[in-house]
Structures are given as structure tokens and as C-alpha cells.
Amino acid sequence: MRPHDVRSRLVRRAAKSNVFIGDPLADRLAAYYELLARWNRKINLTSIENLDEAVDRLLLEPVIASRYLPSSANLLMDVGSGGGSPAIPFKLAVPRLRVTMVEPKARKSAFLREAIRHLGLDDTQVETARYEELLARPELHEAHEVVSLRAVRIEARVLTSLQAFLAPAGVIMLFRGPGGPPVPAALVPPLEWTATHPLVESLQSRVTILTKRQIR
Numbered sequence: 001m002r003p004h005d006v007r008s009r010l011v012r013r014a015a016k017s018n019v020f021i022g023d024p025l026a027d028r029l030a031a032y033y034e035l036l037a038r039w040n041r042k043i044n045l046t047s048i049e050n051l052d053e054a055v056d057r058l059l060l061e062p063v064i065a066s067r068y069l070p071s072s073a074n075l076l077m078d079v080g081s082g083g084g085s086p087a088i089p090f091k092l093a094v095p096r097l098r099v100t101m102v103e104p105k106a107r108k109s110a111f112l113r114e115a116i117r118h119l120g121l122d123d124t125q126v127e128t129a130r131y132e133e134l135l136a137r138p139e140l141h142e143a144h145e146v147v148s149l150r151a152v153r154i155e156a157r158v159l160t161s162l163q164a165f166l167a168p169a170g171v172i173m174l175f176r177g178p179g180g181p182p183v184p185a186a187l188v189p190p191l192e193w194t195a196t197h198p199l200v201e202s203l204q205s206r207v208t209i210l211t212k213r214q215i216r
Helices: 003-016 021-042 051-069 087-093 106-119 157-163
Strands: 075-080 098-102 123-127 143-148 164-177 191-198 206-212
Touching: 003 206, 021 051, 021 087, 021 106, 051 075, 051 087, 051 157, 051 164, 051 206, 075 087, 087 106, 106 123, 123 157, 123 164, 143 157
Parallel strands: 075 098, 075 143, 098 123, 143 164
Antiparallel strands: 164 206, 191 206
16 A cells, blocks of 8 residues: 555554644654555564554553643664654654654564664664563663554563653553453553553544652
8 A cells, every 4th residue: 555545544543543643743653554564565573464453552552641741852772672652653753752762573573673763763773682681781771751652562670660761750651452350450660650541542542651650
């Protein structure tokens, strides 16, 4: 499918969610999706079976979720970036963000770097590593205002590790489906549940916001 076709579909799908996407953003999101679909035919980056669902999940969800980014947020770490969503749509929707995508698989990391080059994304980089390995780098500790993740099982040990990358008052944004309670059962201090917002109605998807409590 050509970028123009994806763009038209994205704008229609967004309108159903009462979301307006301007022409420049729609064009760049469509260019990202077209590149993702082309690479996906060669390597398994993400599931693209139903086009409407793929547009909703990979493009529209992050655009809606970008409304809930802290207004002062500049540094974002995306864990398990895979095909680049939500990190790349976040960057396209909020250009001021400085984005680090963490992806352990070399072939997926190669795609992410090509997407950065193809889309001309500045202040965007890829770490080919498991997030646990990055805990050994003290310069990354408490260095980000936002950590985002999708399709990662939420366990206490995962949240304990991820909060180490967050500055005080920073947030973890969990992209979730319809299952499970609004507040994750695995929540551990210093993280506190702030909110759970609906995203795309047809997917019954949600984003849960956890805030790192400031120690006084």
C-alpha cells in the first residue's frame, strides 16, 4: 500500500477517535508505516494482518498517548522497540523529544536505524541491548523523564529495573490491551499509579501512567 493510501486511512481512523492529525504529521507517519511494511516483508518486525488494526495500534495509539506526555518531558527511553512503535510516532508527534530506543535483536535494530535515517529524525538513537544490560551504565540512571513500553509482561522486577532509568517525578507509560485491572498488581515503590487512559475504542487499548515518587 502506498504512503498516500496509508495517510488517508490514518486520517479517517483518527477522525473516528475524534483526533485531528495535520497534513505534515500524517505524511510522516505514513512514510514510517510504508517503510515498516516494506521491511516487515523481509524480517518479522511486527504483526500486520489487518490494516485498520495495524494503523490504529502502531500509529494512532501513540499519537493519542502523546497527549499524556508530561509537558516538560524531553528525554524518552522506549524499551523493546521492535518495529519502532510507540517511540517513532511519539517522536514525530512531539519533535522536541530526545529518544533512545532499546532493542536487543540486531535485525530489528538495523530497521530502527534505517527509520531514523529515512525519516531524518534528530536526537534519536538505538541501543542494541536488553534493558537489563543498560543498568550497568550509571549515566543512564535517573536520566529520562519518560520510559515507554509495549508488549512487555509487567512484573515487579521489571518495574523495579525500569524505574532506575527515570528521573524523580518521571513517568512510565505502559501500552496495554483490554485485559487486566487499571492499576497493575505488580506496582512497587517508588512508583505510584497516576492514571489509566483509554486510547483506541475499537482495540479497547489503554495507556497506564506510573509516576516515580520524589524522595524528600
